[in-house]
Amino acid sequence: MSSKEFLRGRGAQNNTSNRFLRHVHEMREDFLEFCRLEGEEAESNKTKYIPIFPKTIVNKVDSPDVGMGYSMNPYQGCEHGCIYCYARNTHEYWGYSAGLDFERRILIKEAAPKLLETKIKHKKWKAQTIVLSGNTDCYQPAEQRFGITRKCLEVFLKYRHPVGIITKNALVLRDLDILKELNKHQLVGVNISVTSLSEKTRRKLEPRTASIQKRLKTIQALSENNIPVNAMLAPMIPGINSHELLSLAKAVADHGALSFGLTVVRLNGAIGQLFSDWIKKTMPDRAEKVLHQIQDCHGGTLNDSRFGTRTKGEGKIAEQIHEMAHLAKKRYFKDKTFPRLNMELHERYKDGQMGLF
Template identity: 80%
Template sequence: MQSKKTIKGRGAQKNTPNKFLQHIYEIREDFLEFCRIEDEEPESNKTQYIPIFPKTIVNKVDSPDVGMLYSMNPYQGCEHGCIYCYARNTHEYWGYSAGLDFERRILVKKSAPELLEAKIKHKNWKAQTIVMSGNTDCYQPAEQKFEITRKCLEVFLKYRHPVGIITKNALILRDLDILKELHAHNLVGVNISVTSLSEKTRRTLEPRTASIQKRLKTIRVLSENNIPVNAMLAPIIPGINSHELLPLAKAVADNGASSFAITIVRLNGAIGQIFTDWIKKAMPDRADKVLHLIQDCHGGSINDSRFGLRNRGEGKVAAQIHDMAKLARLRYFKEKEGPKLNKDLHEQYKDGQMKLFK
């Protein structure tokens, strides 16, 4: 059971059961009614930062649908609260819910810089672009407090190792000094996520993210400093932001993005329950329509785990979206392309300095 009261500042409006746990924690309806009458919150909405101590930090990416070979995540869970986030399901591996827990219980890997340094110094390691983050945002609000991402960038610079960054937070500009140094050696590419030009849509879908104007400014500032930016216009959610694809592409191109990419939303695992619950509260007038459009993109289901199709979708709705993306590239990105990062410098810097003598 759950409260009819909206939980402000969060995407998910409930905690879904963790499929790996034997017992289910549930707040009873009579307790929720008591809280409503007394004007009290049934549980704390405060974000908790929980330190964890992993043995490794760099992950091999096996999915053929993801354009990366290696990723690393300084944080697990993400306070941005994006309702559609595919990473929600991974929070269950840590014993938490993919719902509110994902946004309120942030696992912090303070040892990430040391683990990264040990990995890329290993004698058997051959430089490949490592992406921060393949799972949760490395510039989420926790980064302002812990500065783990910045320390990792310092490691990449020290060892002249290529790094990719995916974020939707303007906090990345704090590290412009390091990014400029990395770019001087062609060692960095940045992906900025922009899902709408409407602040109302942004606040509803992604309650604790940077504003659209801040994201466009971030693209512009990075591009003015010659740091290559790929705009992630993803996910495209039919019935919510699909009509914005062309103006989105134009906006990021006008601000200097060198390329863009899209995916079509898919709602695997617990995300299906979380998203369905959310949209019936946030957009009750079009909830059924949006869910049906998503199903149309995935063979009649909101879930899709098929390699090659799960991010692209299929059917008429998906085809229309990809046709718009092709048109956007012809109009706004005809002469543009993404960077190829330098993998050749790292071997000379494995001991932390240039090998002048051999």
């Protein structure tokens, strides 16, 4: 496979058609040949940051499979480029592709902190954990430039409101000062995603994420500061990383994680096409085997949309994965528990200051 055939530094290798748009955009061979002869790029591979102006920021999560009641996303799209990411399909709602557009067109919600403050100050709002990154990573590279996540954490601290974080980026440690203050009141829990112990696999699956060692050290640093950490060993992809489950569980436990969760990969919407194209270019020797094993977990298809089974999978391979997870919890997490966050303080801080009584 030549460098011309594979777009390095990105997960997706093309832009799939947007199911909501009437017209389809494609790169014709004669145009690509013209660009080659002229020494020009057919399209830029640089990331573009695009401001958007939503009216609300906190989303109610109705899915029983996700394990959260409310989420918020300072950014839409994600430069991490994880090829399996379920959030890719949501980029189509904004008029973009789930493929390269998802990684190169990052939508920025600079009003997120103010919108969050308005939401949790509302007299009818009762404290429930709001999870940063229910869809796209709040500590993706854009956060270094815009700092929206940090500003949101300052809002959570000001109003003593519980917050969860999901990330695979070591940048979360930049905000250790705020996390420590939140944790004094049991207001924060962090979920660190660790998909493989192999850097070779990580670079293919998640090209612009923090290295595995950085993620493990992030778990360790948070744990040493008594901030509760749950490891997300997800998704488990048969033939790629599922064989690492026990080793992954031991590694995150050794670095201080109090619990772990997992899902079996499902390739819903445009992700099936993107993943199939990607694996045939990156792992041609085992592409068909991996795709067939994923299908074996979902009744012969790459995706299962049924609540209760879509993230767990079915069949022998899925059963083996869950049996290993059960063993890992008994072996490495026997006496560990992830604490419940504090819902009691917020009501007294709705005006931004402590009440007298």
